Amino acid sequence: MAYSELIKSFEKIREYVSQFYVFGFKSRSEYTSKSARSYDNERRRIESWLGDYMQFRHEKGAKNSFLALDTRSVSHNPLYNAFKAKSFTDNDINLHFYIFDILAEGCEKSFRQILDCISEDYFAVFDADGEADESTVRKKLREYEKLGLIKSRKQGRELLYSRCDDIADLDSWQYAAAFYSEEDALGAVGSFLLDKFDSPPDYFSFKHHYILHALESEILEQLFEAMREQKSAELTIYIPRSDNIRIHNLLPLKIYCSTQSGRRYLLGYHYRLRRMTFFRLDNIKKVKLLKKDDNYEKHFENAEKYKRNLWGVASTSARGTDHIEMTVYVADGEEYIIRRLDREKRYGRVDALDSHHFRFVADVYDATEMLPWIRTFTGRIEKLECSNKAVTETFFGDFDDMLAMYGGDGNAV
Amino acid sequence: MLFNEIYSSYFNVVAEILARACSGELKQSDIGNIVSKKAFGESILNIPASLKNGEWLLLKDDMTTPIKSVPTMPLTLLEKQWLKALEQDPRIRLFPPSFEGLEDVEPLYRREWIEYFDRYSDGDDFEDENYIENFRLILKALREYRRITVDFNGRHGLRQRKDCIPYKLEYSSKDDKFRLIAISGDKRGKGYYTLNLSRIKTVRVLGHYPVEQYRQPEPESAAITVELTDERNCLERFMMNFSHLEKQAQKLDDLHYRITLKYDKDDETEILIRILSFGPIVKVTEPDYFISLIRQRLEKQEKLN
Numbered sequence: 146m147a148y149s150e151l152i153k154s155f156e157k158i159r160e161y162v163s164q165f166y167v168f169g170f171k172s173r174s175e176y177t178s179k180s181a182r183s184y185d186n187e188r189r190r191i192e193s194w195l196g197d198y199m200q201f202r203h204e205k206g207a208k209n210s211f212l213a214l215d216t217r218s219v220s221h222n223p224l225y226n227a228f229k230a231k232s233f234t235d236n237d238i239n240l241h242f243y244i245f246d247i248l249a250e251g252c253e254k255s256f257r258q259i260l261d262c263i264s265e266d267y268f269a270v271f272d273a274d275g276e277a278d279e280s281t282v283r284k285k286l287r288e289y290e291k292l293g294l295i296k297s298r299k300q301g302r303e304l305l306y307s308r309c310d311d312i313a314d315l316d317s318w319q320y321a322a323a324f325y326s327e328e329d330a331l332g333a334v335g336s337f338l339l340d341k342f343d344s345p346p347d348y349f350s351f352k353h354h355y356i357l358h359a360l361e362s363e364i365l366e367q368l369f370e371a372m373r374e375q376k377s378a379e380l381t382i383y384i385p386r387s388d389n390i391r392i393h394n395l396l397p398l399k400i401y402c403s404t405q406s407g408r409r410y411l412l413g414y415h416y417r418l419r420r421m422t423f424f425r426l427d428n429i430k431k432v433k434l435l436k437k438d439d440n441y442e443k444h445f446e447n448a449e450k451y452k453r454n455l456w457g458v459a460s461t462s463a464r465g466t467d468h469i470e471m472t473v474y475v476a477d478g479e480e481y482i483i484r485r486l487d488r489e490k491r492y493g494r495v496d497a498l499d500s501h502h503f504r505f506v507a508d509v510y511d512a513t514e515m516l517p518w519i520r521t522f523t524g525r526i527e528k529l530e531c532s533n534k535a536v537t538e539t540f541f542g543d544f545d546d547m548l549a550m551y552g553g554d555g556n557a558v
Numbered sequence: 559m560l561f562n563e564i565y566s567s568y569f570n571v572v573a574e575i576l577a578r579a580c581s582g583e584l585k586q587s588d589i590g591n592i593v594s595k596k597a598f599g600e601s602i603l604n605i606p607a608s609l610k611n612g613e614w615l616l617l618k619d620d621m622t623t624p625i626k627s628v629p630t631m632p633l634t635l636l637e638k639q640w641l642k643a644l645e646q647d648p649r650i651r652l653f654p655p656s657f658e659g660l661e662d663v664e665p666l667y668r669r670e671w672i673e674y675f676d677r678y679s680d681g682d683d684f685e686d687e688n689y690i691e692n693f694r695l696i697l698k699a700l701r702e703y704r705r706i707t708v709d710f711n712g713r714h715g716l717r718q719r720k721d722c723i724p725y726k727l728e729y730s731s732k733d734d735k736f737r738l739i740a741i742s743g744d745k746r747g748k749g750y751y752t753l754n755l756s757r758i759k760t761v762r763v764l765g766h767y768p769v770e771q772y773r774q775p776e777p778e779s780a781a782i783t784v785e786l787t788d789e790r791n792c793l794e795r796f797m798m799n800f801s802h803l804e805k806q807a808q809k810l811d812d813l814h815y816r817i818t819l820k821y822d823k824d825d826e827t828e829i830l831i832r833i834l835s836f837g838p839i840v841k842v843t844e845p846d847y848f849i850s851l852i853r854q855r856l857e858k859q860e861k862l863n
Contacts, residue, residue: 150600151568155561167797170807170815193599204808215804215820217728226567230598233563235613241569242576242616242625249627270624271615292564293635311632312659318641320697321653325644328729330672334640337565338633348700350739352730354802366560366636369667385794404677404732407798412673457675474862488680517835524858541863546838548860551853 148186150193151232156430158227159360161187162212163427165199166224166357169211172204194226216354220347222327224359225336236278240285243267245308248295253307255300256283320346327351330400330409331369333362355407360427367432368411371397374434375441377416381431382424390430395422396438398448401458410458412451414444421451423458456491459511467512469536471505471519472498472528482525489518502527512536516543560636571597571605573631576616579623586621639666648684652693674731681734682756695761696738699724705764708738710757717759723767725750725775741772750775752824778823783844784833785816792839799832816843830855 152158164171165188176184188210192199200213214223240263247254247262254262263277286306289295297304312318318338323346326335339345371378377396384391395413401423402409408425415422438444454466475482486495486505493507509515512533519529519540531537563569574592578584593605609617617623633641643665644650645657683689699706705723712718722740729736736755786792793815797807804820821829830851833840842849 150598150604151566167794167801168807169805170809189600193601196599202806211806213804213806216802217822220726226598228561229565229567229570231561231563231566233566233568235608235615237563238569238572239615241564242572242629245629245631246625246627249630267615267624270618271612273615292559292562293638294564294632309632310659312638312641312656314656314658315633317655318653321644321650321655324649324653324729325647328649328731329640329644331560331640331666333560334637334666338637338641340565340570346701348697348727350726350728352728352737353732355798357798357801363560369671372667372671373664386791399671399673401673401675404674405799406676406795407801452673452675455675484680488678490679491676516837520835520837521831523831523834524855525862526859527862543837544856544859544863547852548856550838550841551849551856 148189149232150190151230152190152227153232155227155363157183158187158190162191162224162227162360163357165191165210166212166214169213170209172207172209174207190230191227194230195223198223214356216356217350217352219356220323220327220349220351221339221345222332222336222356222359224356225326225333227360228333228336228362229340236281237285239267240277240282244285244289244295248306248308251307253305255303255305256286257303259286259306315341320348323347324349327354327356330358330402331362331365333359353404357407357427358409361409361429364426364429364432365400365409367434368397368400371432371434375437377435377438378413379431379433379435380411380424380429381433383428383430385428393417393422393424394435396441396444398445400426403457412448412458414447421448421460423460453492454508454510456507456509456511457514459514466508466510467531467533467536468508469493469506469512469515469531469533470528471522471526471530473503473505473522473525474527475501475503475525477501482522504528513539516540564631564634567597568601568605571601572609572614572616573629575605575609576623576625577628579617579621580625580628582622584617584621584623635663636666638663643667643669651690652684652697674734677731678733682736682754688759689756692758692761693727693736693755695763696724696727696755699761699763700727702763703766703769705767706740707762707764708740708753708758709760710753711759712757720751720753721764722751723772727755728752739775741775750777779820780823780826781818781820781845782829782833782842782848783816783818784840784842785810785814786836786840788813788815789839792836796836796840826851 173181173184195212198212198214200211202209243263247259260277260279260282263282268277290297293309295306296309297306319342322335322338326332326339329335377394380393380395382391382393393415395415397411397413399412400409401412410423410425412421412423473482473486483503486503490505493505496504496506498504512531513536516536516539529537529540571593574596575584575589578588589606590602593602597605608614616625638660642660642663646669696706705721707719707721709717709719722742724738725741726739727736728739738753738755739750740753741750786796800819806818808816810816833842834855842852
């Protein structure tokens with residue numbers, strides 16, 4: 146098939162964009178799971194959509210392609226372009242403009258009238274042979290009705306079609322759409338809305354902005370649908386460690402977004418394991434909606450209770466919760482450390498022991514998850530105790546390794 | 559359905575071309591201009607040809623079209639549901655859009671379905687009337703290219719006043735805060751400053767400024783190079799964590815990688831503690847002064863152990 150910059154399905158490109166953007170060190174020959182031609186085509190497409198951000202580097206005789214971008218410098222996520230590159234047939238684009246032209250200005254037409262108009266007012270102008278194909282037009286009308294673009298009502302034995310009503314004041318949404326297209330969990334939709342304006346506002350910028358979330362939009366849309374309809378779902382999950390695919394059935398309940406690690410997760414009730422389970426959104430390859438779960442409300446309540454002892458997204462501990470206490474020394478003029486503890490503590494509490502010592506206390510399902518955060522207080526930790534000994538052992542063991550690493554042995558990594 | 563051709567760049571571009579054709583103003587050269595401006599890099603090879611060679615029966619050789627009305631498309635159900643979901647967000651009042659026409663629409667999702675579990679808890683009060691008013695005034699000034707005067711509480715609680723040109727309203731999801739990035743008239747400093755919106759007491763919108771005389775602020779950037787060992791899935795965690803920064807990565811061998819991160823010099827402390835959070839699997843190799851900063855923290859900690 147001839148190359149096109151447009152794509153039929155999103156799944157394949159998702160992996161390439163992610164590799165180019167997040168990692169960016171692989172050469173052509175390292176994309177072993179795909180053919181060389183497939184790699185060339187995908188790279189060329191991404192270059193076509195995101196040319197301004199695509200860079201190349203020659204290394205050991207090979208050319209590495211990568212996406213270089215400080216997200217703070219852009220007001221609009223360029224990765225949304227991938228969602229604006231869906232392929233279509235000649236009929237799709239022709240019918241799109243014909244249908245909205247026929248139904249313009251509040252017109253209401255029957256299927257037969259629409260069909261006749263297409264043949265007489267459009268096809269005939271181009272001396273195109275024959276008439277519009279009935280089943281293609283019917284299918285398109287049905288599709289547009291489902292998308293909420295047109296509506297139908299029955300009159301006698303006929304269906305009459307008209308455009309759906311627009312909202313009263315789309316212009317009033319310009320700034321909100323510019324902000325939420327970047328900030329909302331499913332911002333791609335906001336990006337489509339922004340395309341309706343001549344020049345989308347670029348007054349906003351975004352710090353700590355993980356634009357790669359855009360690639361999970363389709364999956365998230367389906368998960369929201371499952372949640373709205375209180376349905377269970379069959380998830381096709383990619384397991385990176387074993388490079389395997391697994392199928393899991395669960396009831397989607399919540400989306401957990403990390404504002405610091407760039408990851409997002411689905412929390413759901415896992416039917417086989419009979420407990421709450423997290424899956425990373427970027428590892429979910431497919432979502433298939435199953436049947437309505439009558440116990441949805443009960444499971445949702447449990448999910449609310451469940452978060453009380455959750456530091457992040459780990460809950461592997463079968464022994465209940467880990468108790469952790471960390472005493473931090475705050476020197477004069479370092480009051481911002483107290484503020485840091487306070488605003489970053491999530492579910493724990495901070496006790497002032499005296500004017501220079503502050504103790505953070507928490508009970509969490511899995512305290513090993515807290516290690517990265519605890520390490521950010523390196524240089525101030527006077528005491529660290531945890532009922533899960535692995536936490537303190539890892540912290541102090543890692544600390545010794547870091548001391549050795551930065552102390553003398555310059556070759557240690 | 560989110561991945562659908564009705565949202566595609568091609569449909570949008572063709573709509574714009576047809577709109578011009580409808581008004582009888584379309585010239586051959588316009589097609590190339592519109593495509594180059596609004597579509598993808600290689601679209602210029604496809605869109606004009608498809609319009610010309612009869613694949614798409616939309617535009618005649620004489621640049622007229624059988625399409626009678628300027629093409630418009632109503633909002634899809636997905637778009638309406640998305641807008642409706644924003645009604646529950648406290649930040650929506652900053653803008654504030656009209657929800658008229660969305661009364662019977664079911665929101666795409668409910669706010670309580672989403673947990674930002676590691677977001678800092680001292681975010682801005684988006685429902686504070688004074689905050690909302692200040693935000694809107696700054697947005698107005700941005701829109702109309704006007705200068706502003708801001709009164710704010712400085713770091714040590716002292717009231718200060720500055721005349722400036724608003725450049726961006728920057729939001730951080732982690733901090734849940736807006737900051738004003740403004741260009742100062744002061745040629746001696748770095749030329750711009752950042753101010754937390756929650757510290758601003760009043761905003762006064764002044765006159766227009768000559769847009770062409772002001773260049774966009776360029777933050778002082780810095781870079782560090784790290785080497786990491788891909789244990790405990792560290793490579794993926796590190797690259798995702800810092801994916802919002804401009805970076806270059808190099809594979810040294812099957813287990814080791816070298817990564818250079820570029821960051822805003824003002825964010826150095828934040829970068830430092832984020833690097834520390836990775837522990838011994840990440841080692842900073844450049845520059846020396848950044849390595850010294852890490853050493854200082856380690857030495858301080860050693861004394862406390």
